[in-house]
Amino acid sequence: MDEQKLRSQGWFGRKGKDGFIYRAWMKKQGIPAHAFDGRPIIGICNTWSELTPCNSHFRELAEHVKRGVYEAGGYPVEFPVLSLGETLMKPTAMLFRNLASMDVEEAIRANPLDGVVLLCGCDKTTPSLVMGACSVDLPTIVVSGGPMLTGRHRGKRISTSDIWRFSEAQRAGHMDDMEMTLAEAGMCRSDGHCAVMGTASTMACMVEALGISLPGNAAIPAPDAARKIIAQQSGSEIVKMVKADRKLSDILTPAAFENAIMVNAAIGGSTNFVIHLLAIAGRIGVPLALEDLDRLSASIPLIANLQPSGSYFMEDLYYAGGLPAIINKLLPQLHKECIGANGRTVAENFGTADCYDPDIITSTDKPFSTMSGVIVLKGNLCEQGAVIKPSAASAQLMKHTGKAVVFEDIEDYNARIDDPALEVDETSLLVLKNVGPKGYPGMPEVGNMGLPAKLLAKGVTDMIRISDGRMSGTGFGTVVLHVAPEAAEGGTLAIVRSGDEITLDVRGRLLHLHVSDEEIAARKKALPPAQPIAARGYVRLYQSHVQGAHLGADLDFLRGGSGSEVTRDSH
Known part of the structure; x- marks a missing residue:
């Protein structure tokens, strides 16, 4: 992209009073003048919060994204948006998904950003950030926080899916309070979101299947060094995306949505995939109906042996080859020509991915189950x-x-x-x-x-x-x-x-x-x-x-996009 066309230069490239104000107030943070010389300004949209334990490691993750942005010749600016903690928010985090998406949309459009990195992990943070970014449609890449390490209790591996079993066992009188406390202490052993194919993992797989994250993003455990590496790589990649002017609308085509639906069937993804994918499609302007999810899932068997539908955990999936290995096995059914954030096609990104454990990742001719999808x-x-x-x-x-x-x-x-x-x-x-x-x-x-x-x-x-x-x-x-x-x-x-x-x-x-x-x-x-x-308030709205x-539970006036243009200046 020609430097004069960088969106951020509408702020920092100005002469006179306005440019003076924009640059001077940024320089008070110790930013040198050459940061405003026409290099891409990359926003890091961070959902870190101590009230969102799944995302509690995002401050550190953002630093690795920044390294990548610097490495590729961009300048990173980190900013917060509303963070939705699934376990703590009442009455439900889903009530605030659309509010968070509005926060993201307006924060991106209102500020001098050329591209955006979305840091998301906990269930609603991924769809809300993607929805908001879609409505602005700048070059955007997602970095997920990764799943936590598998829990341990009395020599057995446990996860959040066991919460439902423990609860029923306690109500039936088979598990006392002390046993529940011991299990609770061993459930969450590290940073990261739920260790199974719950909604958070499903959302991470969704963005990888859609092509708006780098290949391999979905399954890397949060504490693994590879999570930091892919964050840095994503920081570098977003600068390249800006220079290529590769926007969300270039990646999120109808065919990309079809790929994501088929991948979701193969992994046994959460039913929440349906409501979030429909909402994202509504924002980017891709026609998608509830019936499409059924139609596209029908011929795809379940090939991932993961809880709650199977036996293994996200950590195991990563060691077995991650989502790339699953996508590789689905290539005959997928739209292989779709491009991802890195500009490469599905065939190029996943064509050589290997599976290292056939018990965890089976095949379409010998699937884990023929009943899959939604x-x-x-x-x-x-x-x-x-x-x-x-x-x-x-x-x-x-x-x-x-x-x-x-x-x-x-x-x-x-x-x-x-x-x-x-x-x-x-x-x-x-x-x-x-x-x-x-x-x-x-x-x-x-x-x-x-x-x-x-x-x-x-x-x-x-x-x-x-x-x-x-x-x-x-x-x-x-x-x-x-x-x-x-x-x-x-x-x-x-x-x-x-x-x-x-x-x-x-x-x-x-x-x-x-x-x-x-x-x-x-x-x-x-x-x-x-x-x-x-x-009153947001709930009334x-x-x-x-x-x-059936339409994605978005707000009716948020469907579609409002673009990246800022129509008024304040100075």
């Missing part, structure tokens, strides 16, 4: 769709008809789930309403409801669960999620009553309520008025403008 359900209970992750479900429940046990909201569920008088058995379907984007608000990860205590005591380990909410990527079970329209919007879910029969047929892509159309219409007509939305899960 299956999209339709029916009178989910006219706009619902999703299920078949690789995490129980085979005997994939086609099942039973009676609904209905909880009107999460408070109702918490109050009654362990009541000995609850009318429920192992053939029942648990139905949870009003945990969707508008209804909760924010669409929390409560879809994989804990089972009734009296059934846990009998040894029941899975039941069909249906809701308009989400599930943690570390979770598992026969769980139907993202039911749309949601209950708070007057969807059919809102009128389901305990005792109603429901059929789930996963292979048939069907979720059906056995109630006549006339009865459904009558029940909807009798629904009480919708609950009022929040009185969110509830007023959030779209359904």
Whole structure:
């Protein structure tokens, strides 16, 4: 790129009062004059926060990115944006994903940046940063924080997926408080996000499959020296991207999204992949529908033996060859001509990647499982769709008809789930309403409801669960999620009553309520008025403008982009 066309020169290349102010105030940080001589200014968008433990090592990671930027002849400037800590934020981090994306979008556009490095790790930090960057569309590369080392407890390897097992064991009386405390102490042994193919790892794989990170980015453990090296390499690469004017819109083509969907099926990625990918597509302007994810996943088997669908951990995946080895095995199905951040095609980036452990990374002709990806359900209970992750479900429940046990909201569920008088058995379907984007608000990860205590005591380990909410990527079970329209919007879910029969047929892509159309219409007509939305602040804005899960739960006015142009000067 010609130096005169650098976006940052609109600030630092000016003569007179304005240029004086821009340069002088930057120089007060000890920055020499030659930093403003026309070299690319690279923003490092950092989600470091002590309230986001997954990203607690990002200060150090940013320093390695800076080394790479300097090495390639750019000048790095680090800036903070809203950080979303999945484990701590209430009512749910998902409520604030769109807010963080607005922070990122405006921070990038408003400042003298030529290219951006996104530092993200914890679940919502990746999609929120990518969404915001897409709306500005500058040269951008992602550096993920990496998974933590695998946990240890009493000689066994454990991870965040075991939280759900430990919780059920404690509720069933098989695990006491002391044992829980000991397991808790061994769960998180290092920096990094969840050690399984949960949402954070899925998001890291998503950006690598899309091509907006360097090959190998997804699986390197956070404490591994290779994580620092790829951060430095990414710092160098973003300078090259600026000089080549390689923007997000050049990489995030419809074919790139199709590749990401197929890779997600092969790795057994989180159901949250669906809602985040749809939102990203909406920002960059790529047409993508819920049905596309089902269609593109259907022919791709599960070839990664990773928890929660399998046995191994992200650390093991890295040693086995990482995501490049998986993509290599999928090359016949993928769009090999798509380019990545480094300007090379998928075939060039992954064509020679090796697999070092066939137990962890199998092959498409001898897969770990033929049930993969995300299956999209339709029916009178989910006219706009619902999703299920078949690789995490129980085979005997994939086609099942039973009676609904209905909880009107999460408070109702918490109050009654362990009541000995609850009318429920192992053939029942648990139905949870009003945990969707508008209804909760924010669409929390409560879809994989804990089972009734009296059934846990009998040894029941899975039941069909249906809701308009989400599930943690570390979770598992026969769980139907993202039911749309949601209950708070007057969807059919809102009128389901305990005792109603429901059929789930996963292979048939069907979720059906056995109630006549006339009865459904009558029940909807009798629904009480919708609950009022929040009185003020961001939550009011969110509830007023959030779209359904089938569209990615973005705010309606944020879809598309606003570009990188700044239309007004302050001086």
